[in-house]
Amino acid sequence: DTGVSQNPRHKITKRGQNVTFRCDPISEHNRLYWYRQTLGQGPEFLTYFQNEAQLEKSRLLSDRFSAERPKGSFSTLEIQRTEQGDSAMYLCASSLSRGLSNSPLHFGNGTRLTVT
């Protein structure tokens, strides 16, 4: 068990470019979450997968954002036409649960995005 892995750790991009982040959850975990965190704030929920199904998307997730989890394993988060306001830490978390969420979430170390 190597924990939740996120790549890349840092990404600097110019406004208008597309970026893609990858998250590899703990292997047996069926739930995967994406959060965004800005300086001095707690993480904010973006989207959630139960296995390969995307069950919830926050209103924070504009149509420039898309997430996938093919085969219920790793997940990718793509941001198209990046804006400076997209600069943040993007965190991935996973958990193993059935029914109501009652197991701890395990977070990766995040991908820090800077849009110039």
Place this chain on the structure above:
Amino acid sequence: KQEVTQIPAALSVPEGENLVLNCSFTDSAIYNLQWFRQDPGKGLTSLLLIQSSQREQTSGRLNASLDKSSGRSTLYIAASQPGDSATYLCAVPWYSGGGADGLTFGKGTHLIIQP
């Protein structure tokens, strides 16, 4: 809409002191509450998860309590050490009608333990 508030926003104390971090939430219909630690530039590490049926949960020098009726939780850190310096966040779950769930976080308490 669930709101989570953490007080104080920042705390600086000498090594060895016992301290209490506070978390309050507006909707008491929760199944659990989780405390996390975050080091600068890193992800979150789960410290304690308290089920709604529990009043306390302990791990080493950490003790977390939960009072659902008043919408409060506290994290007690005994005999603080410089290595405890980090941001501590509490979070409560939400559930959608579609079967999804997630966590609502507070903004955290930034803790500095002075050697």
